[in-house]
Ligand SMILES: Cc1cc2nc3c(=O)[nH]c(=O)nc-3n(C[C@H](O)[C@H](O)[C@H](O)COP(=O)(O)OP(=O)(O)OC[C@H]3O[C@@H](n4cnc5c(N)ncnc54)[C@H](O)[C@@H]3O)c2cc1C
């Protein structure tokens with residue numbers, strides 16, 4: 152049996168401008184794959200290729216429009232007449248801190264990122280976000296010291312850097328959000344008691360004997376135990 | 386060429402099949418297709434799993450695993466010339482002299498770096514080399530979750546049974562034991578770092594099933610579990626001031642006269658300069674091989690998953706295992722074309738979505754072990770011809786995602802699967818309303834470098850952790866056990882490396898193993914101009930490549 156997951160077909164071609172230089176590429180490719188088709192081999196500007204790492208931040212403009220738009224090169228389809236340029240690195244500041252010595256206080260953001268106070272609520276960061284997060288709202292929440300709000304609104308952030316690049320007051324929203332989530336996860340969310348208890352049981356050797364028996368039992372026995380194990384219902 | 390009419394993200398012709406799926410939905414909500422017995426599993430695997438295709442593999446001709454069957458794509462890399470010649474590199478002076486060198490800055494690498502540091506190695510005596518940016522890895526992409534038996538109805542013993550049964554009883558029992566016993570401790574460490582695992586208001590972890598689990602023990606952080614863990618690890622590595630060399634790859638390990646590993650030769654991908662690192666302990670955390678596109682499958686893996694680690698380890702004589710076993714994830718995106726091969730997390734099935742064919746019929750239990758589930762989907766598309774064909778000629782089956790909100794309440798997908806929802810929204814598909822089309826995709830390197838419980842390879846001075854290693858999962862890994870794997874063994878590798886660094890004496894740096902390897906290739910009559918490791922896949926257009934001149 153042959154698995155054939157492709158069909159030869161004639162491709163529609165579009166014209167794109169990679170950093171201003173024109174290339175003809177098949178329609179329907181992502182910006183990333185179109186650049187590769189054109190002959191670029193990425194060292195920077197390409198990480199996960201799946202919308203998770205934020206390594207492929209891109210600025211683009213479409214035909215007949217003056218607006219600069221933001222996207223992830225691995226998640227955006229090329230259009231005819233598109234101009235694109237990548238921003239593989241954002242030279243933003245990340246303060247060094249020891250989480251053990253911090254507390255989830257109302258002022259913690261203003262202490263490490265005092266520039267957030269300068270936010271002019273222009274919403275440019277939100278418009279820049281390729282994840283469609285409410286970036287400005289969480290920056291405002293950070294100014295209020297609302298850690299939970301920042302953590303929850305920013306949770307899907309992939310730290311691509313585009314919000315920081317666009318902010319007219321030099322705020323680095325994604326790093327503020329990182330601090331918020333870490334504080335929230337460490338100090339605010341309730342701890343799981345059952346995890347603690349299980350660790351104690353393991354340390355006391357409670358399961359050692361049973362696992363040893365499994366390791367030593369015959370293959371047939373093991374298979375039978377596996378097949379007969381009870382499955383927790385949905 | 387006539388344009389295909391697209392209706393809410395799908396070509397109009399696919400809508401007919403979607404209607405069939407909608408029609409059977411009510412009935413299917415009430416019944417789930419039964420499990421397969423072990424015999425049935427065995428049969429379907431032999432007939433339909435890509436791994437059982439004889440033509441896809443060959444015995445490797447050289448080295449410690451000579452004679453072992455491996456996919457051609459892997460054997461090609463082991464039967465290849467090293468990238469550097471000993472005479473090109475000046476080993477008389479090391480550019481870096483460290484206690485612990487960590488090759489690969491994904492989940493395993495960062496975990497090892499932190500635990501080496503916690504175990505007493507000063508940050509400046511650690512060096513992490515990373516091909517891409519720190520954290521750009523398979524680890525950041527994992528979505529579904531991490532297993533740990535920490536609930537009262539569960540136990541590490543049951544987890545152990547699942548790991549071993551899922552691996553078809555081929556696992557190294559010592560590694561499997563360590564994996565399950567250290568799991569709760571890892572969850573606790575993550576809690577302390579600040580990882581926002583999904584929890585009830587009283588702190589109880591929200592856990593669900595994964596393929597092949599007998600208890601609900603999958604812990605997740607929405608469907609960005611890997612992102613959330615990696616963000617924490619990365620911030621912590623930066624806060625500890627652990628030195629990192631980004632856009633730099635290890636291209637060869639170094640040995641000394643005592644035949645122990647003694648560091649590595651690195652290559653700056655941008656400036657093309659090399660660096661020599663002398664290290665008392667070297668930890669290999671380079672991840673897997675998805676970007677080899679074995680049997681031409683698309684892959685879920687990140688850009689740098691090119692099997693470099695197994696090549697480096699093999700050259701210094703480390704033994705490998707189970708590389709014949711490739712994991713194809715049953716549900717890769719089959720449509721739209723832009724995201725073909727990307728992962729549809731198993732959590733989608735964990736939350737109740739069933740795989741159904743073009744007529745809206747179930748054909749498999751939704752959560753068989755991965756290889757079994759993948760085989761059933763291939764059978765449905767290629768033997769029974771019940772798949773849906775896409776405009777580019779891919780076949781796939783539906784994953785009935787709208788069931789999730791029906792089963793667990795409206796808004797569940799928005800809350801629990803934001804990454805998936807976003808992925809499809811970007812291409813105008815609403816998975817809360819319409820099913821999504823899937824087909825197996827190359828996902829995970831089950832086998833790899835042999836390690837023991839201390840994360841030591843068969844060669845002195847070389848440790849390894851994470852996807853680059855083999856044994857823990859045997860021939861088939863279950864979902865949620867590899868985040869766990871890189872955490873458990875990354876931690877152990879860091880601790881062991883720190884211990885070793887206290888007493889290890891490194892002699893004169895050599896590349897003698899490279900000369901020896903070349904000799905072996907010659908004796909085995911391997912004639913090739915292939916070189917390895919390949920560092921990055923080649924995706925440039927054919928036309929450009931055929932016209933490229935090497936003159937600048
Ligand atoms: C899309 C996806 C979803 C997944 N979902 C889950 C899940 O839900 N649960 C689960 O348990 N597992 C999941 N997995 C598997 C799991 O994420 C990986 O197995 C695991 O993260 C591997 O970690 P690692 O640190 O060993 O390798 P990686 O995280 O891949 O890190 C290896 C790093 O080494 C670098 N590198 C490679 N070669 C070199 C070199 N020569 N020099 C320097 N650096 C190098 C790479 O670029 C990379 O950054 C998923 C995997 C993928 C791809």
Ligand code: FES
Pocket residue numbers: 196197198199200201202203204205206207223224225226
């Ligand atoms: S390459 Fe990772 S988000 Fe695009």
